[in-house]
Amino acid sequence: MATFDFDLVVIGGGSGGVRAARIAAGHGARVALAEEHLLGGTCVIRGCVPKKLFVYGSHFAEDLRDARRFGWRVPTPEFDWITLRDNVLSEVMRLEGLYRQTLGNAGVTIYGQRATLSGEHEVTLDDGTVLTAAKILIATGARPALPPIPGTDLGITSNEVFHIDHLPERIIITGGGYIANEFAGIFNKLGSKVTLLNRTSTMLRGYDEQIRDRLIQISTLKGIDIRFEAQIERIEKADDASLNVMIANGEEIPTDCVLFATGRLPNSAGMGLEDLGVEFDPVGAIVVDERFRTAVPSIFAVGDVINRVQLTPVAIREGHAFADTEFGGKPRSVDYDCIPSAVFSHPPLAAVGLTEAQAREQFGGAKIYTSDFRPMRNVLADRNERALYKMVCHPETHRVLGLHMIGPDAPEILQAAAVAVKAGLTKDAFDDTVALHPSMAEELVLMR
Template sequence: MAFDCDLFVIGGGSGGVRAARMAAATGAKVALAEESRMGGTCVIRGCVPKKLMVYASGFRDLPAEARAYGWDIAEGHFDWTAFRTRLHAELDRLEGVYRGLLAGSGIAVHDQRARLVDPHQVELADGTRIAARHILIATGGRPDRPEIPGAEAGMVSDDVFGMERLPGTLAIQGGGFIACEMASIFAGLGVKVTQFHRGTQILRGFDDEARALIAESIRETGVDLQLDASIAAIGPRAQLERADLPASEPVPAARALPPGEPLAVRTRTGTILDTDAVLFATGRRPNTEGLGLEDLGVRLGRRGEILVDAYSQSSVPSIHAIGDVTDRVNLTPVAIREGMAFSRTVFEGIPTAVDHDLIASAVFTRPELGSVGLTEEEARAQEPIEVYATAFRPMRSAFAGSEARVMMKLLVSQATRRVLGCHIVAPEAGEMIQLAAIAIKMGATKEDFDRTCAVHPTMAEELVTMRSPVRRD
């Protein structure tokens, strides 16, 4: 079979673009298709715009804090339209950067959807077929929308950054990091937020002590966090008040409501809440539908993820996959590393597997949560441990009269003295956990932390000054 290119990448997100550029740098002929905007979820509708909104929301508390420090600063007003205009301009700039990187690498870009028709051939939306020696799928994930009456009236995370106006009230369904971050952001922007989560605590998978402190902090920002609760239906209040509303009855979308008819949500316990908008942050799903994978014998998992080996190769040897579409560790830096490893394996002849162990993560609530390694619950189930932890009021906010607390926590193996996990709840925890992750990845022991001289006065100095365990199993 004659090939038109050596590699065809489906997906123009961070992972796909990195893999394409690295392959092209080896002299391979590379093509890439992206049906939406270049940069993918992270750059266009995820990490980057979200972090800019985090920054915007953080200014709300600054005037009061500044006055405590002697500054005469008046309360301000947040202008969503002005922020949104600058946000979209920045996203346009970043998309241009990505396109420039691809062009500079000599990669042929197709701005349309692509699907596989055989193990070495893709078909573009316009009917063009391109034969490739290798195909890499980097299509990421998409937000889930629950199957409840009126769900189409609610937003998902992709919709947030394109809102025409800021809602006065917002109901959020979800307890994961996206839901918690959005609750903190919108509360910081002055929106009255009600967050529903069907579980008994938010942020499943993170350390229990850290989860509890973040839940407390979210409530302190003004969010009405309701646990063991979930939205059962969305629509006009009059319709939701009908006790006989069947689950299958269609509920008008918000844009189709009669003029003046308020939007409302009904919870599973029957409570009805009026709200300007609803946001579903109930998880994400691998974006594999319509790619033609099943017809080619590509094995998929129960959630639709592409099953791959340590080198990102699928059950069909010429087809590889990286990033969220594989549902391994769904973080942008992981997708980038997987793309680099794929290129080294396939185009440089150096078999390279990505190490998915001890990957740090951050939740950008207020304050932030930074985490790397095992949770206390996981560590205790694995072996006898010592727990070093402290919670305190940081100098900056305590001086201003705030009761906000931060937490530093280290989990230590009794047998090896290695630090098995680190969890930080504090402003800029994401910055701190990156540095802690280096030491923990290198196998640092508690004594290595103890030998490190503190930087004073900082919050992070507590990581190297905790001498006695608070718990020992």
């Protein structure tokens, strides 16, 4: 048998790669991990974690205003971007250190360099070091996609937004997905004038239409300028260092910052995979089977680079399943059905299962139940913002096919409810459950 330096070399230190490395090492494998940046990947370093902390920070704008209605004498608040930015980045570095410590405790050898494949069992680091391994796992994630227009270098992406030196007075965000809507809410609450440009007529594709429409309505009332079918043609720098954004209808919009949130592409190029016979789909995602094997028997891939579901918990499950299957003697696959998701907009929305349109298409009909209400806190705060919960059921069996929510704490509430949907419970099971009063979550068992 061939002798290798390691049983497994993981390229990429994000959620999927770290989990795979740690679990494989726990099964007794000799594991190395190469990461050219910081450990934690998109989620910890430039995605979920810093984004959620910015969401928390921006919520204080409403919280401080609402506090006055609850009897608190709150002086006029002042916001300091640098304080929030630096505290968030400090937390990111703390978490990065914990990832490094966890891998070290598990016995994983960490190489802080870029790695490319120089053979089916061989990885070459930037300094020329060659590592051999029985198996190689690609977990390099994805990167922001940029439109092919003049002036893209004048804008930023979600990679850079957490590092900017000041809060822009005006910001244009281009995109219609969760990243665009989340940052639109963040910058709007922090005081920026936000213009959201979506090149199509649909925002947040994949979410239920009623929930999407409610977010658009609320966002517009909060002062976010949302424009559909607005295609940017080019960006130019003005004499005063501001930017001019030209859109396809001939309009010119002045701004201080342009944030591109136009999707993400798999990080699969330039690694030597093509030369080895690894296959890719049209967007560059690595093609794998149910056990995350590529066309090359010794090379595997998990996470955003395979572009199945670009969510951190999914990458973690894929990495864990890979390690258990290949090194733990416990073959496992990942169930991609009924995955809950959320958009941390203002207010947040969350969903699991089929939308109304999907249910009607699959089953020829659907039973729909809703609760459209004003949360108690909003009533006393004198805010007219309403929450909307929606349940999609099978037209005959009444099994709950989907739950869709927009309102305060919607993601926190949905996580528990997603268990019921995954378990295949019916509307009767919800009706038979006593409400927890007073709460927003009780609306789940009161829908008619």
